[in-house]
Amino acid sequence: MANANMNCWPLIVIGGSSERSQETMGAFQEFPQVEACRLYTKFSARPSSIETIPSIIEKAVRSSIYGRPGPCYVDIPADFVNLQVNVNSVKYVECCMPPPVSMAETSAVYMAASVIRNAKRPLLIIGKGAAYAHAEEALRKLVEQCKLPFLPTPMGKGVIPDNHQYCVSAARSRALQFADVIVLFGARLNWILHFGLPPRYQPDVKFIQVDICAEELGNNVKPAVTLLGDTNAVTKQLLEQFNKTPWQYPPESSWWQTLREKMKSNEAASKELASQKSLPMNYYTVFYHVQEQLPRDCFVVSEGANTMDIGRTVIQNYLPRHRLDAGTFGTMGIGLGFAIAAAIVAKDRNPGQRVICVEGDSAFGFSGMEVETICRYNLPIVLLVVNNNGIYQGFDADSWKEMLKFGDATAVAPPVCLLPNSHYEQVMTAFGGKGYFVQTPEELQKSLKQSLADTTKPSLLNIMIEPQATRKAQDFHWLTRSNM
């Protein structure tokens, strides 16, 4: 129902409920589904009759994409399926118009520009909202014109390419910790950004918030300036200010120097890890080789714990809205569904565009059976299962056997450990896709090459890594607390 040229995708769940006439009688799967969806949706409703289905769907679609986007639920009782109505009584409605766009107040834009101009250590943070708003062009112009360092959030990656010269992802903690002015483009100050609070930030850091959602502004911090409106429109407003009175942040400032040094040392540390020759491989080695071969325009889907967190720092995105991961909620099990959806979009819109799905072994366990769907529809997704035999950390096969000697596995095995050496690639071959059991960098290079070359079939690379592998050492202990 979405307009082809709408550039945004409503998220509507259509659910089936039991026959209306059997309600309260103990019908099959009788449940108050509209009510049960209330907490999870922007709009949840059941059409009161077949005649009103079009209006309800229109409202669900519109609610899903207007304002801050979100999911909606429409409930269709079983008896609607066979019910007949007079065609003339149906209230047809057209699809809604593309979402209305709003801009920030001119004086606030002016003030924001002024705060940026006076910043000693400025930083832009590009969030998911910037991607939703299609702000990529405006943001790139702003960054390049003003020569400002920027950081993407996990879902903001690719709005400006990760390898852009002003991207300071490799010095993320440093950038957050010492910036004196931070401009948030569609990024919330939630746990992902450590709530905007010390010790991850300067106590007197000035936040400028650009957001489509008024109620988001001022969450957890008192912002210096708030710019309420569509992120793309507001970014253009800021650009206009810097066009009127051109300004750029000095590229040789000590802030840029600090950031560049930190990036260099972090990148060196990563590269050092990536080049380790010991087997099993570590995360960095794996992602380094993956990154080398990934097509520039591919979709990257990812979920897992370390796999998602470390993978994000190595695997680069060059296009907006081409990364899909477990998101703010960290919901495991959504990876394969995302990959299937992306593959169907790609098939339709840009045949040849690939979908790479980078899964932790535990994450894969949530919905790994979806490879049947992938194979059924011949979607040439490349699935990488980065397998450390566990969640965060597993055991190797020998330790596992040793441990089991002492008794009952259900009692002894730590709940975060999974079966060592599971052959996840066979879950793929069971349904006719290609499977690779990968233990060395060379095997990884080769099997990935073959997988990417084959556009007719899905493949799964089961990549064995050191069960105790972790991320590289962090400067401060509080950098490794998952929610700090």
Added chain:
Amino acid sequence: MANANMNCWPLIVIGGSSERSQETMGAFQEFPQVEACRLYTKFSARPSSIETIPSIIEKAVRSSIYGRPGPCYVDIPADFVNLQVNVNSVKYVECCMPPPVSMAETSAVYMAASVIRNAKRPLLIIGKGAAYAHAEEALRKLVEQCKLPFLPTPMGKGVIPDNHQYCVSAARSRALQFADVIVLFGARLNWILHFGLPPRYQPDVKFIQVDICAEELGNNVKPAVTLLGDTNAVTKQLLEQFNKTPWQYPPESSWWQTLREKMKSNEAASKELASQKSLPMNYYTVFYHVQEQLPRDCFVVSEGANTMDIGRTVIQNYLPRHRLDAGTFGTMGIGLGFAIAAAIVAKDRNPGQRVICVEGDSAFGFSGMEVETICRYNLPIVLLVVNNNGIYQGFDADSWKEMLKFGDATAVAPPVCLLPNSHYEQVMTAFGGKGYFVQTPEELQKSLKQSLADTTKPSLLNIMIEPQATRKAQDFHWLTRSNM
């Protein structure tokens, strides 16, 4: 907590719940109150500790006034009252900034101006959202500069004075029915505006929606133009268009003539009714005399069925945000609470400013005991109870006695009839205020004059009207269906 210069009033309910340590044990008034408030609020939460009370209150206040305003709930468990914490552990937060303001996209504003310029029968509708946005000055300029007819919604009354020469309230149905372009300023197309649908509107009427809430845009109709943003800011954007390329709607157009004629005939009909000498009085007589004496700057509070509906057409508002009625939801019983709140605001801000509370007798029954509060705090509210012995229609005392002869009152009396000749004024005198039993226009004039002259005491006028009195005849049957 609201900033004095914020010009908006957060609506926060602070509720007390039972002691946390007794939860699930059957504590006094134990109930999941945060959950129970979910459907009614924008934000409902309990601070997790005393230390976090300031942040939660800040968030509640901010949520209440940012974006589309709405109520919030904060739950305080009983044990917090006596709990002690170290002052240093409390996380103090400053009050939030005034709500952020957003503007409509420039191109949409341009398009809206163009649609207006090309309108044959234009109409502006000024809603509650315009009042909340303090758009009075901008809107008055727009109306006067372009000479456009306008209609206020019940809660939009007073944004531009009701007696403004371009106000076409007296021809409301005609204006809605034949307009070809309607601009909604913070007014929803809900039941109050008949959903924007035929037969109350032309099937091809073009709606231009100005609203702060994206999800409101497109509700029930497909609008010609949507202007998402703060109503005041957007009105100014429109004004700018008409400043750049001046334009005005011809005051001698046939549309203006139609509207003026209809207004004249409707006003004549009302005046005719108002001047009827028969007793008991009818609604129009009562409101005509009330209107004559009301101070221009008073707050008008109102609730009831006919009392509120007819009263609204006769009693004029000259100032924005000075009318408080049962609103979209038609909740009866809120009148006296509103009046008390308004009187306290007036006392503080503008001593001498009066509050007039126009109640139907049934509506008064919902919370009439609040006169105790009014008297306790000596708030010089003037309460008018327009008493027809029932809801919509009652019986006179003789019919009532006749009816009761036939048996049991509980069985015989229609549920919409109240006790004839109730002396509501004695409910006021019981607490030391002044009471008047009013049966004639002369008594009404005199007692209202006395009440308005006395700034030290509240008074209540119990105004007896014809129990069968109704509103004046409407042109079409569907004009009297309450929700059409």
Added chain:
Amino acid sequence: MANANMNCWPLIVIGGSSERSQETMGAFQEFPQVEACRLYTKFSARPSSIETIPSIIEKAVRSSIYGRPGPCYVDIPADFVNLQVNVNSVKYVECCMPPPVSMAETSAVYMAASVIRNAKRPLLIIGKGAAYAHAEEALRKLVEQCKLPFLPTPMGKGVIPDNHQYCVSAARSRALQFADVIVLFGARLNWILHFGLPPRYQPDVKFIQVDICAEELGNNVKPAVTLLGDTNAVTKQLLEQFNKTPWQYPPESSWWQTLREKMKSNEAASKELASQKSLPMNYYTVFYHVQEQLPRDCFVVSEGANTMDIGRTVIQNYLPRHRLDAGTFGTMGIGLGFAIAAAIVAKDRNPGQRVICVEGDSAFGFSGMEVETICRYNLPIVLLVVNNNGIYQGFDADSWKEMLKFGDATAVAPPVCLLPNSHYEQVMTAFGGKGYFVQTPEELQKSLKQSLADTTKPSLLNIMIEPQATRKAQDFHWLTRSNM
């Protein structure tokens, strides 16, 4: 719909909601009412069609009275009111049968009897559940046959007359604190019974719980025996045990002596307070005179803080299900509604039976306007407003005036203080009932006598008491904490 001989009263709320076809459009009073009632009801539903109304009502009635009784909600959309259906398509259903009765397991009954026989300091507590179960006859037999001391809960009063020789209400705290075996008949161990925990009870007290609700058993304590079933049926099972092997608790035991002594001293203290001659009167004086004149078979309705709490200790109930008060939840404002319902039942079933409604002045303020309803239907309710000018404690008129001198009443008056000397009796005379302003014991005696003599009209006695009056001193500080 309830069977006449069912002896129980379903509590069904039928609510009206907006037209189904306007749902999600912004209909008048559109709201998800079924969902909003979920937390408050045993069953909340909307019939899917007119045809299914009878089944839904049947299910609501049945759910309300089967198992532990509770309220149910049925939602009727506005469009049902005028909708027409073929009479033959309606699914008529008969009213449900009276609630099914269950009994306790024989072995548990045996064990319970044995624990009782071995008790050193036994106590029976008779709760609301015993009243609902119509267990009065069985319980009286059990008490008399075994000569056991008993206590009623507030809503259990009257199951056995309060003046029964084995009733130890006058030594409530003592009885609870030292009993070694307590048998609960349909009484929950919630805040009203101090959760069954020390210091209000012996740490090793043995509870025997008789309850219709399995999930209630074991709440807050580990009971010695649980008897799941209908309270009346289970009481008969216990009686059978004591018939088979007769046993009685020695009336001259030291436990009975302790209780009798404590009762005597408590009663003396109350009588002492009641006989105080100083004016204004205190609570005990008022209730003493009220108690003297109350008809034995009247309904007593009560709400308030001290008024309800102290009133309960002095005013006696002689019949089961003839006391209605604010209950476990302490909901203020339900008094007049209860009184009206009781008066209509009495009118129907036992003309001449009186309803006495004992209200605190604050409680009366919640729904005092219902006197209009009382007068409209000529229900000869006797309303007593025990007026201390506040909640828990008010001020006298002189202190009030003094206080107001210092400035703004809204700022100065404590929120628990109400307007001194409010003439609540005039709220009654305003609608044609009789009103009395009562300041002395003599006036109280006389006006109550007149009110009780007049069966044709309601009356209200506004009884002025000492604003600082409280209950009599308690032995331990924790006896006065309202929820301990």
Added chain:
Amino acid sequence: MANANMNCWPLIVIGGSSERSQETMGAFQEFPQVEACRLYTKFSARPSSIETIPSIIEKAVRSSIYGRPGPCYVDIPADFVNLQVNVNSVKYVECCMPPPVSMAETSAVYMAASVIRNAKRPLLIIGKGAAYAHAEEALRKLVEQCKLPFLPTPMGKGVIPDNHQYCVSAARSRALQFADVIVLFGARLNWILHFGLPPRYQPDVKFIQVDICAEELGNNVKPAVTLLGDTNAVTKQLLEQFNKTPWQYPPESSWWQTLREKMKSNEAASKELASQKSLPMNYYTVFYHVQEQLPRDCFVVSEGANTMDIGRTVIQNYLPRHRLDAGTFGTMGIGLGFAIAAAIVAKDRNPGQRVICVEGDSAFGFSGMEVETICRYNLPIVLLVVNNNGIYQGFDADSWKEMLKFGDATAVAPPVCLLPNSHYEQVMTAFGGKGYFVQTPEELQKSLKQSLADTTKPSLLNIMIEPQATRKAQDFHWLTRSNM
């Protein structure tokens, strides 16, 4: 926490939520989980402190097993995990006692016995509630002593062995349709029993309901007698009646003859289907061979559409509480979780007892990845995937290929069809279990024999059947409507 000798299993979900101090800040996985679980649980709560965890768990356990059993939710915030408290402040509580047992009123039992004695065509239905109540011994006595025909519901299978001479499952529809008296033992008149209404039942059939839940009694029908209480206790009460005045239903009655004839013809039809030699096999052939080898004491877990429905009619249960299927709600995906739970119970209680999990291929797809868990803990579960390449009906590989020729699989493949010839057995071998691809009866016999012989490893038999296979023809069209 459940008592070892309690014989019942509480169902408690312990959920983790975000840190309390970060609530409303956008914490990781912040969500109102207690509220979200409300509709799904009997009790949902968060302990207010670490100290109250034991009481809350006790209440959750008790609520789950007392009265009608059901799931409960307990929420543990993340910060509890590392919080420290003084051991002495923790309120330890003992585990609750086994669920209290109640019995039916004696007079109702008497009346029920009398109705049974006078039945012309009696039928007992044994439901899940009978299994929960451990009523197996009492029910078998009742059936055998009175020679009454009985039917188990899906989850009531095994309370009396399926091969008992009085079990009339093979004539289910006939038995329901013509019985004049039906006694329900813990079985609800919901969709599984066609609501107790015509045409599946005689319009004047007399229902006798035995149930633990009062509110269940009278649902959808007006029962002749209701027996509220524990199903085991009530069955014993009935037995006592038939002991006092012995009675038996004549085994040569025409009702018994009708049932026996129908059973014979139905069994012949099934056997006929089972013996078909054509390949791929049909459902009956598969289940016939499975049934032949199943150990008498095994747990049977099952889910799917036809697989579960047809499997239930062929695979027999001989022990109560040894069948676990998708239940009333028909929730797919629970099979492997049930199997794992059963295997762990078996391991503990009765090593050597086997778990057989009979899955449809679609059902297996919901949680097939749980084979990793099965292999990790070496649980020797025997998984049968009855594979028809789809839901209800799939395609064979040739038709599938043909169909795909015409274009895009996502567009062409019906949503109920799955990938033909999926090698689900390889999902098992991927994790080290045994896998079999089974196409003939001989292969089935052999591989099942091997699987049952091996107690050290799990195995999975991927059993290919005719994609268009269905159940045998039914007498009436309404017998195949899934929810009629």
